[in-house]
Amino acid sequence: MTSLPIHDVLDPLIAALRSHTRAVLQAPPGAGKTTVVPLALHEAGLVTGKILMLEPRRLAARAAAERMAQTLGEPTGKTVGYRVRAESKTSKDTRIEVVTEGILTRMIQSDPELTGIGAVIFDEFHERSLNADFGLALCLEIADALRDDLMLIAMSATLDAAPVAALMGGVPVITSQGRSFPVETRWLDRPVPKTQRLEDATAALVLQAVSETQGGVLVFLPGEGEIRRVQSRLQHAVPDDCTIRPLFGAMPFQDQRAAIQPTTQGRKIVLATSIAETSLTIQDIRVVVDAGRARRARFDPGSGMSRLVTDRVTRAEATQRQGRAGRVAQGICYRLWTKGEDGGLAPFPPAEIEAADLTGLALEMALWGAQPDDLAFLTPPPTGSFEEARNVLRMLGALDAQSRITPHGRKLAAFPLHPRLAHMLVVAGKQAAPVAALLAGRDPLGRGSSSDLALRVAAMRDLRGFTERHPDQVNRAAIATLRDESKRLARLTHDAPAMGLGEMAALAYPDRVGKRRNTTEHRFVLSGGKGAIMDPQDGQGAAPFLVVTDTDGNPREAKIRLAAPLSYREVCDVFxxxxxxxxxxxxxxxxxxxxxxxxxxxxxxxxxxxxxxxxxxxxxxxxxxxxxxxxxxxxxxxxxxxxxxxxxxxxxxxxxxxxxxxxxxxxxxxxxxxxxxxxxxxxxxxxxxxxxxxxxxxxxxxxxxxxxxxPAHFTTPLGRKIPIDYSGEHPGITLRLGELFGQTTHPMVGHTPLRVTLLSPGQKPVQTTMDIPGFWASSYADVRKDMRGRYPKHPWPEDPTQADPTLRAKRRKT
Structure with a gap:
């Protein structure tokens, strides 16, 4: 294996994990942390169980798994596998599994002890995604309460490591120096004119870079739309030996792989989103062109959901992008801004938890049974945003008045969607899948089009017929993506009685049902109490009722961007x-x-x-x-x-x-x-x-x-009343094993012995008996041996008949 800078710190890292089971690893891009550390932990025999590594993006997860498998000379899915949304490649032999961050939450919610997982690695933690912050908070609680053997590693390129190390319990910080080649930075002489489109300015700068340099070119753009438009401008303007490769998250994997692999002849120009900032080494890149824009998730009050917005890059992101030109050789970075403008860049991007819609987080926390103060967040959820998220969940029936999760809320949490859209799918079933895909994704017609949601559904169902009636209006790539997502969502739900489009949208937006004001067309009052206005030229303005799914967020009278008509009877049926x-x-x-x-x-x-x-x-x-x-x-x-x-x-x-x-x-x-x-x-x-x-x-x-x-209850030695279940052949009770320490007779109802189900501290059944004294004298010893290994923080006396009953862990030594 080629020696990488990360190899110099593997011994200190492993030593830190042996002594603390937790560590923070700082390693600049190119150090090799993503593909070396998991293999090193596996080969050292340090981890009992599977190693789970989290990546913020699907492409990075797959690429990292494939690279590690290649290092071992094995196919992906054997020792090293991966799992991302709608795709996985693992086997019974998999010991290192690379997953996207949201998958960890699902794993923990279904198995709070993370059975079979010996270590969790948070790669690229500096990106501070909501899923990574929440995942680390959950893992820290699991490690403290149930799994003191669980190893946790936060790895990052540009993170301020001290707060993370403190959050994890004052753990060691291991730093790798990394390896990169010098990169020359070239700024614009003057700012881009406000009248010039970003795509035009970027394309011009790419042509300049191609004419002045050699080697592959990596161009950073905020999103797929900008990538497609720059590609169109460059297609016939670059030299014949240049191959243009788009790279963004929604692309088919084989197209993403083509962008990463080195070209066999000529030069490669990769037009990429921030997906290329970290984790991936794109072969033969010598030049970076940075358009200076980044797309981030931000809560949008206009839609009631998270929306991607375009911002200026921060200094940390610009530095990260610049470094991509020096991964394999000396490079050059062209920036689409002046050196003077560089000083005005913000130092770091905000943590997602500070700006995102927290409805999904609030639902997951309710499912976990935690309040915000109960978990160790690096950045706590903002109080106002979190309470607003709970209000939405109560409105959807996912939380009760005390903010506890309801059975319906548990169903919503099982869907990989915003809770609003999950509620719509649970109630309306498969027929709502296209609507959910549309409302969760990008508008295939763009914001200059009619506000009619039905037009988008029609384009999804019959693209050819739609384009004949509306030429040059639809984004075909977006339609293809939405169709794939619709099919995936349909597989997750059920058939249900037929509902209209407006009814389905109203399920997701019960606070956005609008009634036209009596005296004025195109003006509406919404069920949530706000006002909304529609473009006077829009044909939906005369509808007596409609449901608004997107507005510009104006708090006084929002402009309606997307809506579906609704009849009086449909309002009554849905609500x-x-x-x-x-x-x-x-x-x-x-x-x-x-x-x-x-x-x-x-x-x-x-x-x-x-x-x-x-x-x-x-x-x-x-x-x-x-x-x-x-x-x-x-x-x-x-x-x-x-x-x-x-x-x-x-x-x-x-x-x-x-x-x-x-x-x-x-x-x-x-x-x-x-x-x-x-x-x-x-x-x-x-x-x-x-x-x-x-x-x-x-x-x-x-x-x-x-x-x-x-009697309705059995009173335990601790004085707790346990309901007696009379529905079986024998009346029974269920309680924690430690609560019966000191009980020398079997619990009875009159002259009838109770069927006693004993639980572990993790609330899992360990024994069912109708003879407690016999259990103490026989199989308790084996149970004690197992429980001491799994729950060492709880008391497991050799003679349970002489011990005091307890529900608590042992006191910490001071």
Whole structure:
């Protein structure tokens, strides 16, 4: 193997990991950290389990895995593999797996102990992506609470290492000097005129660089659109021996590979986004042309989601790009700005967590069960942005009023989408996949086009027919990307009843349903309370209702960029559980709610203007009984346990009421009616817990009889009450093993032994027994041996019968 600068620091790095299990590695571009460090850890036998390395981009992940596999003389997917969105190449023999950053979060959420993972490497951590910051915070908590053997390494080229080392617990910082060749920097003599397009100025500078230099040219541009336009300008202007290669994230992998590989003849001109700044060494590059722009994710209040915006590069990014010209030989860097302008560049790009939409992060944290202060973030989530994210999640039904995740929220977290779009997919199914792809991706028609969302869907479904009607209006490459994404999303969801385009969009944007103001066309009031205006020439301005999916973000009256028409009935269908109905008190099967007169409101929208007069609550409750008969009686887990107890004792001959399903439905007026005042929609009924109403069916004597023969809880030695499950063959309880230390008799219900399921500190079952003394005397020793290895911070006494019960880890030594 060719010696690289990183080889000089491998021994100190391995020594630091042996002593601390964590380290920060600083290594400039070209040092070899990405492809050498994982192999070195593997070959040193330092890691028990798989080595996971995170890369911020898919191309870098695949390229790094392929390079390491090539070093080993193996195919990718054997010892070294990779996993990125919609693609993986691994096997049972894989010991080093390179993944994109979001995949780590999914792995942790599904397996909080990261079973089988011995080390996690955060490569290019200086980019400070939201996924990397969150992933490191989760790993630090896992290592502190469950896996003190988990090795963590943060690797970076330009990061201020001291704060990261402190965050990780005061760990060692290992620094490699790197290797690069001198790079000459050439600035413009005067600034680019404001009237000149970026593509024209960049193309001119590329032609100058080609005429003055030798070797491959790497051109940095902010995005695919600029790359395509510069490519068009250069195609017939560069010498015949020049090959132009685009390079951006949405390209097919084989085209990305072609851009990275050296050309066999002539010169190569690579037109790339920031994907080429780090991790990748593009062969035969001697010249860099930097257009001075970077595209970043930033929360856009106009769309309610993260959007890519174009900014000036920072000094750190410009330095990083400049260094690409000196990776393999002396080079030259052309900058599309003057030396005077260089002094005005910001020093570093902001951490993504400071400027991004945090809705996805808030959902993941709720799924993890953590508050922002609970995790070790290098940059904590801004309080205002985080609370706004929670408001959106509550609106979507993903969080409850206490900001705890709901079952629906768990479904949303499983989708690789913004929670708004995931909500739309969960409810509307496969038919919403094209809409989700459109709203998550780039507009294939551009912002100068009509605001009609349906035009974009039509272009996706029938590109040929659309282009015949609208020549030169559609971005074919964007359509192809959107189609691929739509197919991928469709595979992740289900079929559902047919919905209109406006209905589906409204699921994602319940706060953007607009009603046209009575006196003025093209002006709308939105359900979230804001105003919006549409271009007077836009045909959708006369629609009575629409759903707005994109605006310019003006806080007073936003300009509508993208929308879909919506009918009055569609508003009612989609938001039936959120509309306040005020009509005669009767159950409506069609609307699935009790209606009381004809005025209804949705958010800030008044759908009808009749005035509601007070309706007696008793009438509403009686009407709701018809709804219960229509919808059926659904019991919560607690209510089911109560019913099981009552029926068990009743079947044993005690005088308790019949709580079979048929008996409960037949007697709704007597036991349910007094308890359902205020319940009038299907959604409310679904959330309503009938437990109190069922308990009220028993008088004091019957309640005492029930508690005597089938108590609801078992009280542990620590005084905690554990619900007893009577649904199985034997009544049972589930609790942590340590909570029964000192218990010398088996827990009983009357004369019946309980089925006891014992859990590890990680809440995983380790033993089910109906003989606790026998368990202590027999298999506990084996369980103790296993638990001491997996949870060394918790007490595992040799004689559990003499130990105090506990739910806590051992005290730290001071």
């Amino acid at each position: 039936a559980d959120q509309i306040t109905w005020r009509t005669t008190c009767a159950w409506s099967k069609r609307d699935r709610q009790v209606t009381a007169r004809k005025q209804e409101c949705f958010g800030a929208l008044v759908l009808t203007d009749q005035i509601w007069k007070d309706a007696p609550q008793e009438d509403v409750a009686v009407a709701m009984l018809a709804g219960v008969r229509d919808l059926g009686l659904t019991l919560s887990p607690a209510a089911n346990r109560f019913v099981a107890r009552v029926n068990l004792v009743r079947d044993a001959g005690q005088d308790l009421p019949d709580m079979s399903p048929d008996a409960l439905m037949a007697d709704l007026e007597n036991w349910l009616l007094p308890h359902i005042q205020g319940i009038k929609t299907a959604a409310q009924w679904k959330k309503f817990d009938v437990l109190d109403a069922l308990k009220a069916r028993l008088d004091w004597t019957q309640t005492q009889t029930l508690n005597q023969h089938a």
